[in-house]
Amino acid sequence: MARAQETFGKKEREKKRLKKREDKKKRKEARKSGEKDDTFVYVDEFGQLTDTPPDPARKLKVAAADIVVGVPKKEDYEEEDPIRKGKVNFYDDKKGFGFIVDMENNEKYFCHVSGLIDDIQENDKVTFELEKGQKGLNAVRVKQQ
Template sequence: MARSQETGGKKDKEKKKAKHRQDKLERKEERKANNSKGKSLEDMLAYIDEDGNITSTPPDPNKKREFNPEDIQLGVPKAVDEPIDPIRKGVVKFFNESKGYGFIIDQQTQESIFVHINQLSTPIKEKDKVSYEVERGPKGLNAVQVKKIS
């Protein structure tokens, strides 16, 4: 008598494949039964309540508020230029004579302000106290009319 060609491993694999096919068929039938195609527009709409949460019920018309479209600000607010004191005082933090530029630390704001050699009325070096005026440049504040004070 000849032995069967099917072994235990083959039978198990065939059973798993058959079970998988059956599960797949059941899932397909379930999807057909719960098909969402053909729903009305009202069933697909979602609403946002006054707290910003998504709900399926429309908002109460009595709670409706009117807004002026010009009052709604989109994006980042524009920077407001604060009035700048014309003459400021500070200390030279860094100055490179060969390159012709440096930085001054403002006494009030502790802000670093760029200074170019063309804006100096007297020669300066590091740790000198200076008075200056500020003007807005392309990369930030620039010191102009810089004078060394004693």
Template sequence: MAKSQQTFSKSEKEKKRLKKREDKRKKMEARKLEKEENGSEGIPMAYVDHNGNLTDTPPDPAMKVKVKAKNIVLGVPTKEESDEDPFDPIRTGKVSFYDSSKGFGFIIDTETNEKHFTHVSGIIDEIIENDKVTFELEKGQRGMNAVRVKKV
């Protein structure tokens, strides 16, 4: 006696496929009925007016702004030079903490009130807490470090 080629999993997959097809057909019929009852034509159209707002009316073509291709600039805009550079390499600050035995401390920038780490290797003059100092910033492992620190 020959065994059936139809396995249990094949028949289950076939049942699922047929059920899915039937559900899809029912949803389509329900949408058609709702359309006939409400008189709706489906999803309403939304337009974007010249200010970028969503509206239900088409935008007025007279309000459309024309942009010439030659006026479009690609790339980074050129930087205008000013007399006073905000990123002056030499900054002033106050020593908020310094441990001479461990060889590190922190300096608070007077302009930005940011706290910067400083190490004994970047200190030129001997400093203690509350000293007014000048320093330069350099990128370190965990942020900007104060280097070339001098007493004012």
């Protein structure tokens, strides 16, 4: 009968497994004996890693109600005039859409025929309001000046 062949890979895996077992046993004994473990690290108030625990007297108490998560409400920052002025850059009657350039910040906004109050053509000066659409801000309630 042929004996089982023990290849180099099998020997190496067995060595690694035995070494892990020995390391685990040493760590367990060190914990039982009360030795200091250097694997535990603290972060101080400056973001630096240290091996000393933080001073509990310097700990700050923060109420959960004081934590603000997210974007501030519209009333918290200054109100903008909702009615904007612009110029029609492109408009196609057949397709029913176009683009309006805002006079203040030169941004282009999409405009659909459903958002029109008056009929518009290219180069018309218009007033409009902005509303969030699927792909960004859209011009709605568009009127000629």
